[in-house]
Structures are given as C-alpha cells and as structure tokens.
Amino acid sequence: MELVVNQIGLNGEIDIPSDKSISHRSIMFGAIANGKTTIKNFLRGDDCLSTLKAFQDLGVLIEDDGETITVHGKGISGLTQAKKAIDVGNSGTTIRLITGILAGTDFSTELFGDHSIAKRPMNRVMLPINQMGAECSGHDGTEFPPLTIKGTRTLKPIHYQMPVASAQVKSAILFAALQAQGESVIIEKEKTRDHTEDMIRQFGGEIAISGKEIRIKGPQKLTGQEINVPGDISSAAFFLVAGSIIENSRIILNNVGLNPTRTGILEVIEQMGGKLTVEETGNKENKAGKLIIETSDLKGIEIGGEIIPRLIDELPVIALLATQAQGTTIIRDAEELKVKETNRIDAVATELNKMGASIEPTDDGLIIHGKTPLHGAKVTSYGDHRIGMMLQIAALLVKSGTVELEKAEAISVSYPAFFDDLNKLYQ
Structure with a gap:
C-alpha cells in the first residue's frame, strides 16, 4: 500500500489500544483459575484472538459480547485435550506461554503457527519445561514449531538460571511452576516485563521476588478476577516518536500502561532531549497515565544493558527516532531482536537505509x-x-517521492486501527 508522506503539525488526542501482553495473560490466567474472570478493554488484535481461540480449543468457555470478555475457568484440571492441532497464528507469546500451561496437563497437544512462528527458536522454553518432567519436542527433532507437548500432572520444581532476558520464557516457566510439586527458583539475566508476576498475585497466587530472583511454590490454585486492561506502551511508542520528529506537533496519548518494566522508551526520549510530559492516572493494579509529546531537538545517546528488556519491542521505532537526532546513537545488548517476528536488527537497517538513513x-x-x-x-x-x-x-518525514509498503496487513496483529488513529492527527 502507498503510505502517507510529507506531514507537519500532528495534533490531537488518541486512546491507545489495549496492552497486548496483559490481554494475552488475562485470557490465560482466567482459563486456569477457578471461577469467572471478566476482561474489559481487551485487545481484539489477531495475536490476542489466537490466545482466546487456543483456550476455547482446550475446552474453556469464553464469551465475548463486544464490550466484555468472560472466561469461565475450572482450574488447570478443567482444560481438555484439543480435538486438533492448535493454530497460534503469528503469536510468539501464545506459543511460548501456553507451553508452560500445557506442561501440567495429562494429555498431548500440538501447536503450530504461520511461517514466522515456524522460525522462532523454542529450545529456550522447551529445555526448562522438559527438565520439569513434561515432554516437549519440535518438528522432526528440531527446536522449531510445530511443537508437541505431552504434559504430566507430576511436574517437578526447577532451579533455573535464565540464559536469555526473555519475559516469554520466564512466563512459560512460571506457568509450569504454578503446577509443580514444590518450590521453583528462577534467576533472570536482566529484569524483564513482570506482568505475569503481577497477575499471579492479582489472581490470588503467591510469588516472592528479590532483585532478579523469583521464588514460587506449587501447586497453587488461582481465583477468577475482574481485569481492566490499560493501553499498550508499545503501540503508544509510534506516536511518541511521530510527535517528537514531525515539525510543529503536539500529541496527547490517553490511558497508556506505565508498568516500570515497560517504560524504557520514556527514559530514552527524555535522555535524547525530548519534550515529554507524563501524568499518572492509574491505580496500583493498573499503572497508567496520560502522555503528552511535542516536537523536540534530539541528540544521539547510547542504549544498552538493563534498559534493553524494558524497551525491546520499541527498538525499531527508537532506531527511527535516532535517525532524526544530532550525532550517533548506539544500540547494544539487543540480540533478542534477531528472534522476533523477523530479524529486527537487519530489517530496521535495511528498510530505513533504503529511505536514506545511515544505519550499521x-x-x-x-x-x-x-x-x-x-x-x-x-x-x-x-x-x-x-x-x-x-x-x-x-514516511511522514518524506518530502519527495512516495513510500510503498509491502505486507502492510501485518499491522493488524497488534493495532488494527493504527492508520485510522494516525489519520486523526493530520491537519
């Protein structure tokens, strides 16, 4: 499709779509808890709908009236064997986290997805889950999907030093540990987003966290809850960058989730000299706020170390931000970008360089x-x-020529209304 080019003066307010990570997990926790879970402001993007459908395939009654999603959970033991292989679509979160849940069942499940999922490395999840006594295997003896998970009701606890900083891997182990016979200990390489830990507590579970060490005893029973999903900072990131780099812009973003394990991009914008105002509006369970971003004179910085897991999904658009900053920006310690939906390191450099950027x-x-x-x-x-x-x-920065985007349909995975929302800001 042909993209909109040559804009100045983006102005207006946007209600950011719901948080993808929390939407996924609200279905998962609701499905394995006892009793009813109601979810408001659920993100009805392709990825989260893949999670919803997966648990319907596993026998969970899930109702959606367009406003509220109601999950009728019967505990882990309430899951039943799917009649056929479960399709996770394009969702890495679905396939990795559900593996930890299925580890504690007494049946076998096959998981598959699209061509991108077929290239996602799964040993990082399968190795610890297999150590706990389940049997996970990839396609033809490889680590790649389709996966087969043969669960067991007698999962063993694990003491696991994480080799990668990955919230998905950590969450899969936590879901398995909730079902294990005894205490598991997980030591993170770097602290990653902690929605799973927060939601274990929210659903009545017990978990102890000290620095990078997480302790969790199993088996535990969870109880259904009411969840109101805040806006997704990863979706807000595109407008934060647009407001920073497009002349004469001022954009207000409402109801953005401000979980501290996700707010690395706000720190980067501030370090680069961005004009950003944060007004907190949420409560303890639902950290959220209003963000106001204005056109800014930016300077290059170095981004690496412990902040990387807190902005891993925002790095492609942070790279664009850096093309409009004076001086050199260095992003390091971001190897995880290679195993996202695509190799985002190469993709960002290749595509922005086509448009005149200077990225190595x-x-x-x-x-x-x-x-x-x-x-x-x-x-x-x-x-x-x-x-x-x-x-x-x-493309909004482009003064001459057109920008033609192939595979634009992928955007609906996390933000179906992206182009509509952007359109509201043009003068």
Missing part, C-alpha cells in the same frame, strides 16, 4: 548516524507488525 547493523544492535533526511522508497514489513508501523511513521 551489528551483532547485538545498531549504530545510527543522525540527523538524516528521508526520501521515498519501496519498503517491506517482512510480515512484522512493528516494522510496518515504524515505516509509516518514517
């Missing part, structure tokens, strides 16, 4: 030289929603 990919990140004007080009999302949205924000 490295083994674990990017070196971005700014400030560079961008021009028209034919680009692709590689079927990756975050690359697609980043390229539309980049």
